[in-house]
Amino acid sequence: MSDAPHIHRTGGPAAASALADGPPNDGPSLAGAPDNDQAAAGLAVEVRDVVKVYADGGIRALDGVDLEVRRSEFVAITGPSGCGKSTLLHLMAALDRPTSGTVKVNGRDLREIRNLSQFRREEVGLVFQLHNLLPQLSAVENVEIAMPWSPRHSRSRAERARQLLAEMQLAGAERRQPSQLSGGERQRVAIARALANEPGVLLADEPTGSLDSASVDRFLQMLGRLREDHSTTIVLVTHDMAVAAAADRTVHMRDGRVVDAPPGA
């Protein structure tokens, strides 16, 4: 991994600089300055009194959620279907906005980030239950599409994508289409894609939901190696208690609330 072309490590000065100098995207940029208190506390994710009410039907998906995730921590969020765990993950990924409350990632309040595309590309990596690979692209191309466009960096992008696939034990499968990969292999390609820009935080929504037990074990090994090698913070939503058991900490949710997460644990 040390040989990988350096894009940037999120949260530090390089990240701030990269955001400031980044290409024009959906907005003039950029994230607000990192919150020093959160940074000092070593928090990767901070959720404070978050409420999410869906306008259509007035469903209160989240009802005053508080959550802190330290850097390099592996947190599993569990709970029954419809308890709000995926909604919480989507807010952390800036795919949605809370009705009230604050969500900070790497010290940045997501409400103040104008260029959300850049945030999603560089600050967080997303893994979905259904890998969501593009069927017309090969494994290596599916990883490359997450990296910023620049013809000048085309070769380094491809090299980095191959390297990530090798880390996911998919060396030799780079040119294969998603239809030629097993479910577990596809999920590992999805992880490689999520890590393409060296995000500080990996957010996974039911990533093992469609995998067999052997693939789940391998997936968890991958996550463990990720933390060892890259100190990546992992927030994973799951129904599977065996998967949750692999985490440093499990947060339980019910009816839009965190029910038994010890504060600051």
Place this chain on the structure above:
Amino acid sequence: MPLISIVLRNVWKKKARSLGLALAIAFAVMTVVTLSVVGNGLETSATAILKVGKADFTIVQKGVPDILNSTIDESTLVRIEKTPGVKSAVGVLVETQKINASNPVFIEVGIPPEDLTPFGVTILSGHPYSPDATNQVMLGWRAAQNFGLHVGSSFVANGTTNTVVGIFSTGNSFGDDAAMFPLPALQGYNRVPGVVTMVFVKVDHGASIPSVEHSISYAMPELSTIRTAAQFGREDLTLVFVKAAATGSAILAVVIGAIIVGNTMLLSLFERTKEFGLLRAIGWTRTEVLALVMGEGLLLAVVGAGVGVGLSFGAASLLERLPELVGVLHVRFSQDAFWRGLLTALVMTLLGTIYPALRAAFRSPLDALGHE
């Protein structure tokens, strides 16, 4: 991997859809280019007669649907000749005659022999006909070649057998494909004594052409003066209608093409909603999604334009061979035809793609990801 690679993969992945779209674009391009080339070809053929006379301007009867239906009395010709600034005025009768199936619209020009030189006619072989001869004809060298005739041959036209007394050149394909008769003879064959179709005017050295035109138009308001092909196009109502119909059909083709492209793109993008949601979720900007969709449209437009221009070559050639248009329509493709085709394809694709592309780019990624 550059964006163009993804564009190519996406287009290639849905071959049947891409082919259908490219063909829809191609047919619209073919329609626009063919109609445009045919319209221009008809105008070129029609205006070619103006160039035969090598005059400063031409005079026809005002308000006739087809300029070949113009009738000007020879007494008017005398008044034109007397207009200050006019050096010469040559009155000619132009008629068409069906010779055979290959020559359904053969041009016959009635002109006095003394006006042949001012009219720009060069005798290549033989001699001019006599002023009052009733069975003599001169053939343009292309017509002679076409019919396999030479000086001394017989040429049957207007129900009479004429002797070919000369072969001429005008330096203009329209004139060189025609036959020339003594003016009274052609007037007699067509029962229009004392009438010419148009008058070719040359002005005195140093005289102002527009001033002379103005003087004639003022003194003889029943006449129109024509100096350019555009003026001809405005005076000849048939040509006006043909060009208007061609323009209308072309606009209709573009609109129908744009609707087909838009509908197909919309359906295709609807199927790919989740894909766009994913791209937005992993950090693609709206601009990048727009570029992807528009890039796919652009690629299909270029392919469709190429195929469409190719098809228009075939269509125009077929039209040229229609018995009704043989000899009338001379199609010439220029670089303009390709650019016109490309522009048509681009405009049509832009119209058809912009809305689906904006929808894809501006939909919430979460909403799109949940789409089934």
